[in-house]
Amino acid sequence: MQTHPAKRVEIIIEEVMEKRLTSALLGADVTGFTVLPVKGGSGRSGHWSRAGQVGRATGMVSVVCIVRPDRLDTLLEAAFAVVEPHIGVVSVTDCEVLRAERF
Amino acid sequence: MQTHPAKRVEIIIEEVMEKRLTSALLGADVTGFTVLPVKGGSGRSGHWSRAGQVGRATGMVSVVCIVRPDRLDTLLEAAFAVVEPHIGVVSVTDCEVLRAERF
Amino acid sequence: MQTHPAKRVEIIIEEVMEKRLTSALLGADVTGFTVLPVKGGSGRSGHWSRAGQVGRATGMVSVVCIVRPDRLDTLLEAAFAVVEPHIGVVSVTDCEVLRAERF
């Protein structure tokens, strides 16, 4: 089938920063993204798990964002401004999408 | 370690369409896939979140499917037939897998 | 923006093996990973869903791990030792990351 090149950006970020990140994305005209829940993880600040947690201080979410290649830099800059002082991981993968007109 | 080329297909689709999509995949002999929950997102039809929702009308899921490269087209056609009139995002990434005999 | 090449490893594995896998990763000095919940799926051993399940025998999780390319083999060997006799899927994708010093 006919596919089109695009970029898949995955931003793993603290749950408390989710709204700030998505606002920044929307502000940079990146209107398409999907937020996945995260169960737990490990990093330089240690191990954590959401099991039984009531507060939001220890959770992360994963924001997946598929964009046209020429929009990548705008996206990364918007994301970086939010992520910078915080913990979080930003990765970019090449991908192909169906229905390019949607992006 | 020895790895083998494969394709990673990610289909973000409405929860109400999940069963139809997986039936179509199984029908096309794509028997391996994993369904991830989705917390929220944004697209041309606006912002949404699963928080506190009882109904299934507003949720999405992410179906991840790793296939041998030569099975990709069959998969995409099966998926496209389901996704076409609906909202949803299909992306394909090159990957390498361990244990190629499983795919 | 300045990005750096890295590898994104995704390990879909049985929930009962999660702790063994993450211990093996930590043992191989792979300290950064994120665990995503999984809702359901299908494979050679059939269809499953977490809906209404109390026990842990039928669930899977997805462990995402972003590493420097030169750490990939260590990671795969550690993961393989755990996954080998079990069901589970390991895939590796090339990606680019911001803030390479974190990996």
Next chain:
Amino acid sequence: MDLFALAVGNLTSPIILSFALGLFAALARSDLSIPEAVAKGMSIYLLFAIGFKGGVAVDEAGLSGTLLGALLGAVVLSFALPFAAYALLRVMTRLSALDAAAVAAHYGSISIVTFVAGTSVLESAGLSYDGWMVAVAAAMEAPAILSALWLVARSGGGRQMDGELMREILLNGSIVLLIGSFVIGWVTGSEGLARIESFIVSPFQGVLCLFLLDMGLVAGRGLRNARGVLRPGLLTFGVVMPLVGAASGAAAGLILGLGTGSTMLFMVLGASASYIAVPAAMRVALPEANPSVYLTLSLGVTFPFNLTLGLAIYLAVARFLTGG
């Protein structure tokens, strides 16, 4: 001024105030939220409890001949109301034929929480109702969807109703649980009730409060995201259509010769709009229809209207009509 006092009494019940709190929190962008799993758990509890109690009531009171008539009336009403809604929408708003049909389906179907809130109002007023009204509620869930699909097909759009979708609609979780627990209640009767009474009767009102808190949160979030959608015409429809539905319900109640309580509940069923089963069916069958229109209208306008003013009005009218 009986109606006024009733409305005020209703407005200051913990149930309504909990809904208002949720609405306020969401509009003020508080991060208060109830986990999806807890919300679903509460809805399962409410469906199970209301179905079970209905079944027990039937076991105790016996089945009058009216049940069959009421079920028939319910199906007819659910089939017919979408046509009225569709006509009103085409006149009052500028919605496309497709969107109008999708909205119309919601108003032919019912909201079980509104029904539950209606039974609460009856209890406060010391009035009883027929236990089988929960079966009547279940019977009204699905037919409206068929009318809407027919309306779309007639205007040349939409997809054909397939068997799979039909099965999904008829066996959707709410219907199965409601009917299933109704049958369980009927079979086990008051002896069964005695065993689980302190689970399904005593805490019922409290759970309803928290559930309405959640519905307020969801409705408020929907209203915030859909500001652009709610034109005056639509808003008016969201308040007028329940009155039309209630009037039809009242007619059905009178024709069937139901008592005050059951007539009021029939009005509530007519007036209420689905926000669980029908939206999900519309996503499948009419994917091109705009969900924020029908969700906002049903949950953000009609539901609060019924809860705050509607129930009081319907009770007053039902009393007047049946002399109860």
Next chain:
Amino acid sequence: MDLFALAVGNLTSPIILSFALGLFAALARSDLSIPEAVAKGMSIYLLFAIGFKGGVAVDEAGLSGTLLGALLGAVVLSFALPFAAYALLRVMTRLSALDAAAVAAHYGSISIVTFVAGTSVLESAGLSYDGWMVAVAAAMEAPAILSALWLVARSGGGRQMDGELMREILLNGSIVLLIGSFVIGWVTGSEGLARIESFIVSPFQGVLCLFLLDMGLVAGRGLRNARGVLRPGLLTFGVVMPLVGAASGAAAGLILGLGTGSTMLFMVLGASASYIAVPAAMRVALPEANPSVYLTLSLGVTFPFNLTLGLAIYLAVARFLTGG
């Protein structure tokens, strides 16, 4: 016809009917489902409540010398039953040694919900039982796993039992919660019970209904996905093995001189098959064994059999044997 009446009375209790409703909904492919978090929450509630009440009962009745004997008997039974199950499976079915051992582990261990349903039946029949039977239940959870691993090792397969797995099995959530709340109940006694009675006693039966609804849904889904697996031999085993287990439990009860209630519960423990702790341990220790065999058998065949017919039979037999 005492047994028959009892079976019918049991079959029409809200508990069993809720299970049947879940089973029906899943087999009819309704989308009714209970969120995983809610199901887990209910199971935590049930374990906490049953453990706590057991502890309070011990505080009230005092510890007779029988407890130690009963614990010992329980461990022996749990070790021994897998051998019986394994032998039966090798004769009655064509399962591989590995699969047979994995299934056998389940039948030496226990299902706490079946135990809880057993206590419900006793209560309905106005019979009491020793509070420490919950400790006996906990003691039977794990030993069977060791027997199964030994069976596999003997036939040259499987992996060695490592310390980590041992710790996981002994400290698995259900055991810790059951024993922990048993101790809390024992320490705080009836004064503690008074403070939380309206949480753990009154709504108990109702929560059990919803939990069994969920189990029916899960069992039904499992049966649908595993149609190919359930050959006649396996099906027969799923009904015969509980009777063997119950007979062993009855023997233990008689030898220990337990009362009617406790003897019946010992039979229930012998008859029931694990569907939480053991399957998880098998996934780790015997990954090559086919999970759909043991899950379907335990949850889809033996559990419903025990719930519907088994409990009535065990009670009748226990009464006959103890003259209760």
Next chain:
Amino acid sequence: MDLFALAVGNLTSPIILSFALGLFAALARSDLSIPEAVAKGMSIYLLFAIGFKGGVAVDEAGLSGTLLGALLGAVVLSFALPFAAYALLRVMTRLSALDAAAVAAHYGSISIVTFVAGTSVLESAGLSYDGWMVAVAAAMEAPAILSALWLVARSGGGRQMDGELMREILLNGSIVLLIGSFVIGWVTGSEGLARIESFIVSPFQGVLCLFLLDMGLVAGRGLRNARGVLRPGLLTFGVVMPLVGAASGAAAGLILGLGTGSTMLFMVLGASASYIAVPAAMRVALPEANPSVYLTLSLGVTFPFNLTLGLAIYLAVARFLTGG
């Protein structure tokens, strides 16, 4: 030895033992865990119930002039305590200014579960308290955050407080729900309470047990992961600071002329440390501060101390001071 008996009585209550069970299970690395959604559901229930009951109490007893003074005192206390905590931390530990300020914010704010456990102790002792103490609790949630940010800004670090963060803090879920249900309780009064009493009053203690089981699990997991963090200086601070906070609370109670119950609760508020609202605010405003320091200290040290010994001490002191 009144204090001693009280401490022992408190230590053997189901509530404390449930917390201990959770702590034990986590430290022993059992896989026992309560789903996040269930934990959140229980916390929503507890906030709703405690707020509602407070509001009803105000409706019944009327508002004495003390409320305004108490609110003012609460805000002052919440602003002031972080300075005391910061000074102590700089003297007793080697935390950086940033980490010290982040920890200090927690101790000026409050833990609503500790408050709830305090009301339980009062009830057991047959003492009453002013219903509006829940409003006082809500008033103490946020001000401490501002003090901490000011301390950081003064030492040249941190980020500026933006309007968005301010809104988030003031409208955070716990505050909105607590104040909201307080108002609902006040408006609907004892008539409203009667309708939902068997939901929010009877099962309250039992839900609290399960919630504390979960808190024990979370605290235990935190302690295991943060072994390196808890140096002796920090540990000592985690026990001394509550006493300082309680003393300030006692002073406030005396100045305002509160009764024994309310004075004790004021002490509890001063002594307790936030583990929900403040940590989340710190992640946003002071991302460089180490979360395992403040989470472990608040939830792993101060919370258990208050629960086990603190409450008994505060009650004894409050009785002594007010002659109650």
